[in-house]
Amino acid sequence: MSGKHYIGIDIGGSKIAIGLFGKDPGMLGKVVLPTCATEPFGHAFARMVPAIDRLCTGHGLGGMPDGIGIGCTGPVDVRRGLVRNPYTLPGWPDAPLVEAFASRYGCPVRLENDADTALIGELVSREECRKVKNALMLTFGTGVGSAVLRSGAILRGEDFSHPELGHLLVSEAVSSCYCGGSGCLESLASGPALHEAARELGFASLDEVFARPSGEARSRLVGAWALHVTRALWALVATLSPEVVLFGGGVADCLYPHAKDIITQGLSSGVFLPPTRVKKAMHGNDAGMVGAAALVSGLFPFS
Amino acid sequence: MSGKHYIGIDIGGSKIAIGLFGKDPGMLGKVVLPTCATEPFGHAFARMVPAIDRLCTGHGLGGMPDGIGIGCTGPVDVRRGLVRNPYTLPGWPDAPLVEAFASRYGCPVRLENDADTALIGELVSREECRKVKNALMLTFGTGVGSAVLRSGAILRGEDFSHPELGHLLVSEAVSSCYCGGSGCLESLASGPALHEAARELGFASLDEVFARPSGEARSRLVGAWALHVTRALWALVATLSPEVVLFGGGVADCLYPHAKDIITQGLSSGVFLPPTRVKKAMHGNDAGMVGAAALVSGLFPFS
Numbered sequence: 224m225s226g227k228h229y230i231g232i233d234i235g236g237s238k239i240a241i242g243l244f245g246k247d248p249g250m251l252g253k254v255v256l257p258t259c260a261t262e263p264f265g266h267a268f269a270r271m272v273p274a275i276d277r278l279c280t281g282h283g284l285g286g287m288p289d290g291i292g293i294g295c296t297g298p299v300d301v302r303r304g305l306v307r308n309p310y311t312l313p314g315w316p317d318a319p320l321v322e323a324f325a326s327r328y329g330c331p332v333r334l335e336n337d338a339d340t341a342l343i344g345e346l347v348s349r350e351e352c353r354k355v356k357n358a359l360m361l362t363f364g365t366g367v368g369s370a371v372l373r374s375g376a377i378l379r380g381e382d383f384s385h386p387e388l389g390h391l392l393v394s395e396a397v398s399s400c401y402c403g404g405s406g407c408l409e410s411l412a413s414g415p416a417l418h419e420a421a422r423e424l425g426f427a428s429l430d431e432v433f434a435r436p437s438g439e440a441r442s443r444l445v446g447a448w449a450l451h452v453t454r455a456l457w458a459l460v461a462t463l464s465p466e467v468v469l470f471g472g473g474v475a476d477c478l479y480p481h482a483k484d485i486i487t488q489g490l491s492s493g494v495f496l497p498p499t500r501v502k503k504a505m506h507g508n509d510a511g512m513v514g515a516a517a518l519v520s521g522l523f524p525f526s
Numbered sequence: 527m528s529g530k531h532y533i534g535i536d537i538g539g540s541k542i543a544i545g546l547f548g549k550d551p552g553m554l555g556k557v558v559l560p561t562c563a564t565e566p567f568g569h570a571f572a573r574m575v576p577a578i579d580r581l582c583t584g585h586g587l588g589g590m591p592d593g594i595g596i597g598c599t600g601p602v603d604v605r606r607g608l609v610r611n612p613y614t615l616p617g618w619p620d621a622p623l624v625e626a627f628a629s630r631y632g633c634p635v636r637l638e639n640d641a642d643t644a645l646i647g648e649l650v651s652r653e654e655c656r657k658v659k660n661a662l663m664l665t666f667g668t669g670v671g672s673a674v675l676r677s678g679a680i681l682r683g684e685d686f687s688h689p690e691l692g693h694l695l696v697s698e699a700v701s702s703c704y705c706g707g708s709g710c711l712e713s714l715a716s717g718p719a720l721h722e723a724a725r726e727l728g729f730a731s732l733d734e735v736f737a738r739p740s741g742e743a744r745s746r747l748v749g750a751w752a753l754h755v756t757r758a759l760w761a762l763v764a765t766l767s768p769e770v771v772l773f774g775g776g777v778a779d780c781l782y783p784h785a786k787d788i789i790t791q792g793l794s795s796g797v798f799l800p801p802t803r804v805k806k807a808m809h810g811n812d813a814g815m816v817g818a819a820a821l822v823s824g825l826f827p828f829s
Contacts, residue, residue, distance in 0.1 A: 357684070371765075380767040380800050381660070387798035391761045395698050403795040404760065457707065458694045458761040462674075464683040492706040495690035497683045 227289040231516030234295040236260050236311030242512035243278040248347045252278045264318035290331045290519025291324045294340025294511045304334045333518045336385040339377045342370035344514030347522045348506050359465040363474035367409040393454040408455045414474045449482035453489035464497045471504035530592040534819030537598040539563050539614030545815035546581040551650045555581045567621035593822025594627045594635045597643025597814045607637050636821040639688040642680045645673035647817030650825045651809050662768040666777035670712040696757040711758045717777045752785035756792035767800045774807035
């Protein structure tokens with residue numbers, strides 16, 4: 224096997240997924256390891272190195288990878304290549320991810336927030352999205368994560384911080400959140416918020432609502448979710464002009480198919496909103512690895 | 527008199543203001559003309575040229591200006607240098623502003639939306655803001671206008687359009703707007719919306735509310751305005767990380783001094799919001815000319 228090859232690593236609070244890639248986004252091999260996030264980073268690093276080595280040799284690649292991209296559950300310091308996440312990586316304070324891999328492999332190593340690598344992975348995996356320079360992804364799970372590509376670059380705040388756009392205020396309902404706001408998207412449209420709403424409607428869980436044929440409870444949950452999401456997107460589309468909006472996460476898998484028309488129609492009524500294509504994310508758990516590898520393979524060429 | 531000199535033109539629906547500038551933002555001279563917006567552009571151009579010539583010769587400047595910057599009430603096509611504004615410049619369809627001045631004066635000419643030149647004018651006029659690369663200005667008058675500087679460049683949508691961020695949805699109140707949304711900022715926080723709210727409280731006008739000593743009506747108007755503004759800023763600050771937020775326009779002149787603490791406190795409660803400085807715009811009607819001249823004088827160096 225010839226040509227260059229790249230490693231994409233997706234680090235979450237419970238699992239680390241490592242993929243081997245060539246020049247295109249098709250994955251050549253994959254290993255999944257436990258993170259053991261309360262243990263020191265060195266322990267995880269000591270598991271990752273042989274996994275990377277095995278991936279390379281197992282695919283007839285004798286040499287080192289030509290680049291390693293990492294998407295890591297944030298906050299991360301992308302400029303210094305450090306983990307700064309006491310929430311889901313408590314054993315890794317200031318873990319020098321980039322330096323550790325660069326020293327071991329002597330190749331370019333780049334670190335980004337995992338929400339950003341997931342967005343990049345989704346874009347480079349779709350033939351029709353490879354040239355998209357403005358995109359937004361909202362991921363609905365335990366929280367509501369966000370990632371934005373703007374003019375081909377990852378949108379960053381001051382100090383290169385990752386904007387948390389899952390906390391835009393979408394309702395005057397009093398729903399307090401650790402973000403400090405009331406009526407924010409996450410407090411009303413995340414998994415826990417929907418489970419609570421399902422219980423208030425007399426169901427044991429959100430899954431129970433969607434396990435049955437369509438009915439009043441499902442319509443109410445979908446309608447409210449679509450309304451909250453549309454109000455957040457109204458601001459984000461007006462401000463950022465994304466050509467594509469992607470919905471990711473388990474909650475979106477469940478609600479988005481039923482909510483898509485309401486969201487699309489809501490946005491199309493906005494006279495000043497630029498047109499945008501709303502789509503479901505398709506590459507799920509692998510998108511983070513694909514996007515991480517794209518950071519160093521040249522598939523995602525912008526900074 | 528030596529050194530380079532520049533013309534800044536601010537074109538509104540009723541008035542055209544033309545200023546002469548040197549290298550710094552201090553104005554050397556100014557002329558104000560009626561727009562006569564239903565007449566053809568050629569009529570206005572024929573009034574502007576002698577005004578520019580008089581400004582130059584009147585200040586001992588024999589030659590042509592070294593650059594002409596124009597801020598024009600939008601929509602404008604900044605790439606082609608054309609007016610595209612049937613609303614407030616109905617007699618100027620596709621008026622070739624840039625070409626007309628470039629042919630006459632043989633110097634660099636640049637056109638931007640007047641909201642953007644006003645923001646740039648405010649920034650370059652403040653010593654402490656000259657190096658600001660991320661800023662936002664909201665202008666409250668008959669409507670709610672917006673301008674954003676992001677990474678030193680004017681924020682534009684697809685097709686270089688000017689984002690209309692005065693129409694973010696801030697309330698679930700049913701307040702229909704020509705923007706297609708319900709509960710948008712302009713429908714609740716513009717001059718007409720406040721006049722209506724004042725009348726509902728038994729006053730003849732908004733001015734009458736503020737002509738009296740502080741009272742219940744003023745508190746209610748200010749409180750509601752501050753809340754709506756804070757909710758819009760929550761989204762804009764989270765997304766765009768402006769170092770400075772400027773409030774312009776007559777409505778802000780009236781309400782902002784009373785609302786500032788509520789807005790500042792509201793934003794500071796946002797855990798994920800980057801810090802931002804909230805200020806009143808100071809240069810009022812002259813800011814547009816100052817900013818327009820800055821487009822060509824090098825004071826505003828970014829595209």
